[in-house]
Amino acid sequence: MRVALEGLCRSFPGVRAVQDVSLDYEPGRLYALVGENGAGKSTLMHLLYGMLPPDAGRILVDGRPVRLAGSQDAIRLGIGMVHQHFMLVDTLTAAENVVLGAEPGRWGRLDREAARAAVRADGERFGLAVDPDAPLESLSVGEAQRVEILKVLYRGASFLIFDEPTGVLTPQEARGLFAILRRLRDEGKTVVLISHKLDEVLAVAETIDVMRRGRHVGRLAREEADAERLARMMVGREVLLRVEKPPAAPGPPVLEARGLGLARRPGRAELADVSFTLRRGEVLGIAGVEGNGQRELAALVTGLLRPDAGELRLDGRSLAGLTPRRARDLGIRHVPEDRQRTGLVLDMSLRENLILGEEGGPAAGRAGVILPGRVATLARRRVSEYDVRVADTRQSARSLSGGNQQKLVLARELDGDPRLLVACHPTRGVDVGAIEYIHRTLLAKRARGLAVLLFSSELSELLALSDRIGVLYRGRLTAVLDADAVDEETLGLYITGARGVERA
Amino acid sequence: MPSPRWRRALSAAGEAVWPPAAALGLSFAIGAAIVAAIDENPLRVLPLIFAPGLGSADGFARVLFDATPLILTGLSVAYAFRAGLFNIGGEGQLYAGAFLAAWTALALPGLPRPVALPLAVLAAAAGGALWGAIPGWLKARFGVHEVINTIMMNFLAVGLTGWLLERFLQEPGQMIPHTPEIPAAYQLQPFAQGPGGAWLGLDRANPLGASLLVALAAAVAVGLVFRRGVEGYRLRAVGLSPAAARYGGIGVGGVTVRAMAVSGALAGLVGVHEVLLYRHRFLDNFSSGLGFLGIAVALMGKNHPLGIVLAALLFGFLNTGALEIDIFTQVPRELVVVLQALIILLVVSFGELALWRRRRRRREEAA
Numbered sequence: 001m002r003v004a005l006e007g008l009c010r011s012f013p014g015v016r017a018v019q020d021v022s023l024d025y026e027p028g029r030l031y032a033l034v035g036e037n038g039a040g041k042s043t044l045m046h047l048l049y050g051m052l053p054p055d056a057g058r059i060l061v062d063g064r065p066v067r068l069a070g071s072q073d074a075i076r077l078g079i080g081m082v083h084q085h086f087m088l089v090d091t092l093t094a095a096e097n098v099v100l101g102a103e104p105g106r107w108g109r110l111d112r113e114a115a116r117a118a119v120r121a122d123g124e125r126f127g128l129a130v131d132p133d134a135p136l137e138s139l140s141v142g143e144a145q146r147v148e149i150l151k152v153l154y155r156g157a158s159f160l161i162f163d164e165p166t167g168v169l170t171p172q173e174a175r176g177l178f179a180i181l182r183r184l185r186d187e188g189k190t191v192v193l194i195s196h197k198l199d200e201v202l203a204v205a206e207t208i209d210v211m212r213r214g215r216h217v218g219r220l221a222r223e224e225a226d227a228e229r230l231a232r233m234m235v236g237r238e239v240l241l242r243v244e245k246p247p248a249a250p251g252p253p254v255l256e257a258r259g260l261g262l263a264r265r266p267g268r269a270e271l272a273d274v275s276f277t278l279r280r281g282e283v284l285g286i287a288g289v290e291g292n293g294q295r296e297l298a299a300l301v302t303g304l305l306r307p308d309a310g311e312l313r314l315d316g317r318s319l320a321g322l323t324p325r326r327a328r329d330l331g332i333r334h335v336p337e338d339r340q341r342t343g344l345v346l347d348m349s350l351r352e353n354l355i356l357g358e359e360g361g362p363a364a365g366r367a368g369v370i371l372p373g374r375v376a377t378l379a380r381r382r383v384s385e386y387d388v389r390v391a392d393t394r395q396s397a398r399s400l401s402g403g404n405q406q407k408l409v410l411a412r413e414l415d416g417d418p419r420l421l422v423a424c425h426p427t428r429g430v431d432v433g434a435i436e437y438i439h440r441t442l443l444a445k446r447a448r449g450l451a452v453l454l455f456s457s458e459l460s461e462l463l464a465l466s467d468r469i470g471v472l473y474r475g476r477l478t479a480v481l482d483a484d485a486v487d488e489e490t491l492g493l494y495i496t497g498a499r500g501v502e503r504a
Numbered sequence: 505m506p507s508p509r510w511r512r513a514l515s516a517a518g519e520a521v522w523p524p525a526a527a528l529g530l531s532f533a534i535g536a537a538i539v540a541a542i543d544e545n546p547l548r549v550l551p552l553i554f555a556p557g558l559g560s561a562d563g564f565a566r567v568l569f570d571a572t573p574l575i576l577t578g579l580s581v582a583y584a585f586r587a588g589l590f591n592i593g594g595e596g597q598l599y600a601g602a603f604l605a606a607w608t609a610l611a612l613p614g615l616p617r618p619v620a621l622p623l624a625v626l627a628a629a630a631g632g633a634l635w636g637a638i639p640g641w642l643k644a645r646f647g648v649h650e651v652i653n654t655i656m657m658n659f660l661a662v663g664l665t666g667w668l669l670e671r672f673l674q675e676p677g678q679m680i681p682h683t684p685e686i687p688a689a690y691q692l693q694p695f696a697q698g699p700g701g702a703w704l705g706l707d708r709a710n711p712l713g714a715s716l717l718v719a720l721a722a723a724v725a726v727g728l729v730f731r732r733g734v735e736g737y738r739l740r741a742v743g744l745s746p747a748a749a750r751y752g753g754i755g756v757g758g759v760t761v762r763a764m765a766v767s768g769a770l771a772g773l774v775g776v777h778e779v780l781l782y783r784h785r786f787l788d789n790f791s792s793g794l795g796f797l798g799i800a801v802a803l804m805g806k807n808h809p810l811g812i813v814l815a816a817l818l819f820g821f822l823n824t825g826a827l828e829i830d831i832f833t834q835v836p837r838e839l840v841v842v843l844q845a846l847i848i849l850l851v852v853s854f855g856e857l858a859l860w861r862r863r864r865r866r867r868e869e870a871a
Contacts, residue, residue, distance in 0.1 A: 344745075356749070372730055
């Protein structure tokens with residue numbers, strides 16, 4: 001199936017999200033569409049998937065213009081979309097999820113055997129092995145994504161759009177996904193991967209389209225593309241993909257963990273005997289495959305959880321009985337891993353978000369009353385100092401792009417020279433321009449004496465920012481390595497438990 | 505040319521106002537059809553609803569009297585809702601408040617008026633606050649859903665006050681159980697019997713009194729807390745995103761308990777209206793769903809104090825108009841109940857519609 005977009009335009013109030021974009025897609029090839037957040041990639045694909053009508057331009061399938069009044073029309077034509085957030089029902093089995101909405105059977109009876117057979121057949125053909133009878137809630141994220149792909153294939157898609165598919169995956173799962181994408185291509189499907197992660201685009205795509213501010217700024221064959229060139233096209237200027245890290249000048253210990261332990265509970269990993277020291281002006285990275293206790297360790301240091309064993313000390317004083325409020329008062333700040341759920345109140349304005357945690361303090365008002373003038377001044381200063389790009393601080397946080405939302409969190413958490421920052425995946429899902437900014441900001445604060453406990457699933461990020469890297473494996477700190485002495489390969493061995501476990 | 509700031513404020517106001525306004529219009533249109541079906545002239549009947557309230561100062565004062573408890577219960581619902589809590593327990597909280605006010609008055613008969621009155625008002629608020637704080641605490645501590653436990657607290661309040669009344673406070677030889685009259689030091693007199701009553705054009709029997717001022721003061725106070733208070737900020741943060749509030753250092757449990765306590769206190773102040781002003785005693789089973797009507801008032805008023813006052817006024821009009829319709833037309837007074845139900849139903853539906861439109865627009869903007 002050959003798909004062509006001709007002069008597509010789409011505006012929203014105040015934004016020209018897609019301007020005059022023309023692209024054509026040939027069958028049996030693997031495309032990528034890259035661009036910063038807000039560059040118009042998703043809008044473009046929503047136009048193609050029938051979820052939005054274009055203001056101008058047309059879509060041709062096999063040379064014939066088509067009108068898409070909704071995603072149902074797109075599905076009928078063989079266009080399918082794998083969403084970043086899965087559209088699946090937790091309590092149904094994999095097979096039931098796959099056929100949901102297009103169930104085989106008659107007279108209201110679901111033909112389960114036919115559903116299972118379909119899942120097995122497609123699974124075999126495309127390398128998407130999933131147990132058809134497994135309830136969805138028992139599957140890993142990677143497996144759930146395979147169910148989502150099977151669902152799209154079951155509806156007869158021959159043109160598949162993947163919207164930021166690796167955002168939720170571990171590096172291993174991402175590699176598995178890439179193999180699936182290649183297999184789909186080999187079977188004659190057209191695959192479009194929407195992404196802003198340059199390394200994965202370069203690893204898998206054959207043809208790369210770049211968008212910037214609503215416009216298509218170029219198409220490169222894989223051979224012509226490299227990370228610097230793509231970043232330059234996306235951002236429109238030179239981007240430092242790796243920031244300069246001056247040598248550390250660590251001072252006295254700020255945070256000391258001694259034998260921290262946390263019992264396993266449903267939905268919570270355990271920690272056992274975690275000890276480390278974090279010094280002033282130092283970045284301690286924590287590496288590990290998701291679910292090995294990183295989240296729990298961050299929660300202990302920020303007062304969201306209390307340890308069952310061991311203790312934490314800040315500047316030599318015990319942190320027993322720590323609460324989030326007290327942690328904040330002591331100068332411990334937190335960039336949580338999920339800025340949309342825990343970092344920001346999305347439906348509050350930027351101003352309101354910038355005083356979260358300080359709402360009762362002198363920065364926001366006095367005697368239980370919030371003074372809007374004071375808040376506005378504070379917000380304007382923080383927004384400009386931390387490069388949050390907005391027209392008006394009364395806007396809701398929801399209206400910002402991912403990178404700007406993250407900078408908003410940083411502006412709140414870093415302002416006023418805190419003692420310690422617990423940064424969890426500070427650049428997850430943000431674009432290259434914002435990553436560069438966030439990395440530079442963290443290193444600048446480190447130079448001024450901030451101690452940073454950095455959690456990240458991106459090994460390259462850990463290596464770029466950390467002075468030392470601790471490895472969490474099954475709740476134990478199995479190694480603390482000098483960041484200059486390791487590379488990604490070695491770290492990969494540690495986080496999968498192939499190395500370092502004997503120590504624990 | 506209005507400035508962008510004004511235009512934004514206007515469009516926000518328009519967005520808030522159209523669902524209730526449209527609901528009101530459509531309800532009356534359906535009401536008109538019902539009236540026509542009973543072979544009466546809608547153009548004669550429907551204006552009658554508003555005739556007594558708008559016809560004289562005395563009539564309007566009666567509307568205000570009926571609106572007073574609804575302002576309080578409406579505020580109560582809105583206050584809890586600000587923190588994302590659905591307080592269905594207004595009914596129980598107002599029983600607790602009214603009972604504690606009456607009991608305080610009967611237990612301390614000798615107090616001078618300047619002490620007695622504020623004490624009774626506080627007792628009404630405290631009774632309601634206690635009855636709200638308990639489900640708030642259960643929610644914060646054990647995660648029990650507040651809808652369930654506030655409903656249970658309603659049954660408990662009606663039953664418990666009824667039992668306490670019979671056991672300790674009942675005036676003997678009455679058909680409907682009630683307490684003796686509270687001491688004069690605790691009684692609020694209607695405006696009509698005060699010096700300005702005749703000047704205001706009120707009938708001697710007009711019941712309107714100072715409880716209205718209490719309700720209006722409460723509305724202003726709630727508005728200030730919402731707009732400017734640190735507590736108002738915390739309520740909103742917890743209501744919009746408990747997880748982000750917790751990560752930010754806000755004690756979500758504490759906010760929950762306080763929100764429910766204040767919500768209960770607002771409902772409890774209905775005791776000032778019912779006991780101190782109107783009846784001068786606690787009467788078993790006195791409230792015919794004032795607490796539940798508060799949910800409708802808050803919905804109609806979009807959880808905004810000014811909107812709540814206006815919505816309570818509307819319900820006050822409907823109440824006073826019911827009598828008029830009964831007397832002067834063939835239409836049963838239940839028409840007013842039907843109208844009330846329609847308004848509530850349609851406000852909710854139109855509200856959902858507005859929300860849905862807003863979400864769609866937001867989604868399009870985000871895409």
